Ligand code: ATP
């Protein structure tokens with residue numbers, strides 16, 4: 065008996081005339097993500113089908129499918145001819161270790177197949193009971209598992225019991241491009257994951273403060289970027305040296321505005337880099353009120369130096385909810401490794417919690433803003449994962 069993987073999408077169904085655009089993009093993303101495997105790929109009525117793959121690759125393929133935005137569910141099915149006895153053989157094989165209550169759901173596109181859908185469900189259910197009646201019983205309202213029989217017009221029947229939920233969301237690339245400001249913390253990788261799950265293709269930017277922050281801190285960000293990249297179909301990371309900017313602020317501006325002014329520089333550099341490569345938005349891991357730099361006054365201050373949209377997917381999330389997602393996407397353990405971030409260097413004892421924009425602009429005017437930014441652009445490292 066051969067097996068196949070049926071892949072389903074969800075929100076794309078809601079699209080109107082441009083639905084084909086999203087379907088094509090998801091198809092390309094799936095094929096691209098599975099390019100190391102041998103298989104045949106077909107589209108069938110709003111679903112995709114993977115056949116002729118090596119059974120040994122199944123677990124790896126399943127792992128990849130879990131990370132493709134736009135994939136709603138998938139099922140591993142047995143494929144048999146449209147023949148009642150063969151269908152029952154497949155059903156009995158799939159149910160041999162099952163326990164609890166079940167129902168059979170038959171979908172018969174091949175109208176030449178007899179008996180009807182309803183009768184097939186009843187007959188298969190009855191035969192299944194006589195075979196495994198000591199372990200399973202019928203409950204059509206609230207079964208613990210379902211047996212799906214999909215009898216198709218092309219002569220193939222798919223039989224499966226499990227519908228495995230995946231990421232959902234929209235295909236990466238269907239919602240433009242953005243630049244994620246990634247730190248070594250918990251929040252920004254989660255913000256990145258959530259944004260690419262909605263279809264935005266990401267690049268990443270990290271500010272590094274060598275020698276105040278060391279190689280290990282950079283490696284940590286590289287590891288986090290790679291994790292985000294698994295959902296993004298690969299990813300670029302730009303690392304910009306920020307030390308000279310922090311030193312200039314430290315030497316010339318009031319201590320209470322250290323973080324506020326730093327964040328304004330980060331945003332300016334991010335916008336410039338984003339424009340250079342066609343990114344349409346900046347994404348951060350900010351969450352309202354989480355720290356001094358994330359009050360509405362601080363956000364107003366950092367937002368006011370850019371015109372590009374700044375997306376903050378976590379703005380209304382509680383920290384515990386963010387941690388749950390970080391654990392789910394396996395970034396949490398890396399994020400909590402105790403390395404310095406550039407934001408912890410020169411950290412003032414009493415940062416301004418509600419910075420006054422006029423005072424910030426005045427304090428900042430002592431700096432050669434353009435010169436400092438230009439210098440930062442002289443030293444950009446690019447990594448592709
Ligand atoms: P995170 O957990 O993402 O580090 P945080 O709670 O530590 O966030 P902040 O340090 O105030 O918060 O940073 C807010 C956001 O600014 C981060 O989510 C990230 O998007 C960006 N950011 C902070 N530090 C850096 C950095 N070194 N490089 C790039 N972006 C940064």
Ligand code: MG
Nearest residue numbers: 247249405407
């Ligand atoms: Mg941080």
